[in-house]
Amino acid sequence: MHETSIALSILAAVEEVFNETPGAKRVSKIKLRIGMLSLIDVEALSFALKVASRGTPAENAEIEYTIDPPVFRCNRCGHTWSISEEELQRLVEKYGLQSAMHLHPDIITRFFKCPRCGSTDIEIEKGRGVIIESVEIETENE
Numbered sequence: 001m002h003e004t005s006i007a008l009s010i011l012a013a014v015e016e017v018f019n020e021t022p023g024a025k026r027v028s029k030i031k032l033r034i035g036m037l038s039l040i041d042v043e044a045l046s047f048a049l050k051v052a053s054r055g056t057p058a059e060n061a062e063i064e065y066t067i068d069p070p071v072f073r074c075n076r077c078g079h080t081w082s083i084s085e086e087e088l089q090r091l092v093e094k095y096g097l098q099s100a101m102h103l104h105p106d107i108i109t110r111f112f113k114c115p116r117c118g119s120t121d122i123e124i125e126k127g128r129g130v131i132i133e134s135v136e137i138e139t140e141n142e
């Protein structure tokens with residue numbers, strides 16, 4: 001389950017912030033942005049974070065998730081664009097997948113053309129990974 005290793009790297013980064021904060025007591029909130037094409041199951045990640053944070057400063061931290069829509073870039077003309085959730089949903093249904101989380105990034109680029117120049121040489125610029133947007137730390141002075 002790759003959510004566990006993702007959870008561990010998130011917690012390692014959060015702990016680094018914690019260790020650099022003077023008077024840090026506990027992590028109160030973690031804001032995450034999950035790319036729609038990251039192949040991450042948010043429920044599984046949430047569970048993995050809960051288990052992996054036990055006994056760490058991030059135990060019981062509130063975790064907020066934002067799902068980021070994908071952004072594509074054309075390698076020929078440099079145009080960047082995003083697709084709507086509806087378009088993504090249509091693909092999901094067309095290929096009989098459970099959700100957009102199961103659309104493999106390497107496959108999805110085959111289904112799109114650059115809307116400006118028509119090139120099929122496109123790549124995913126955003127929407128594949130997990131970004132830690134912010135970490136809130138409770139300190140002794142609060």
Ligand SMILES: [Zn+2]
Pocket residue numbers: 074075076077078079114115116117118119
């Ligand atoms: Zn183009």
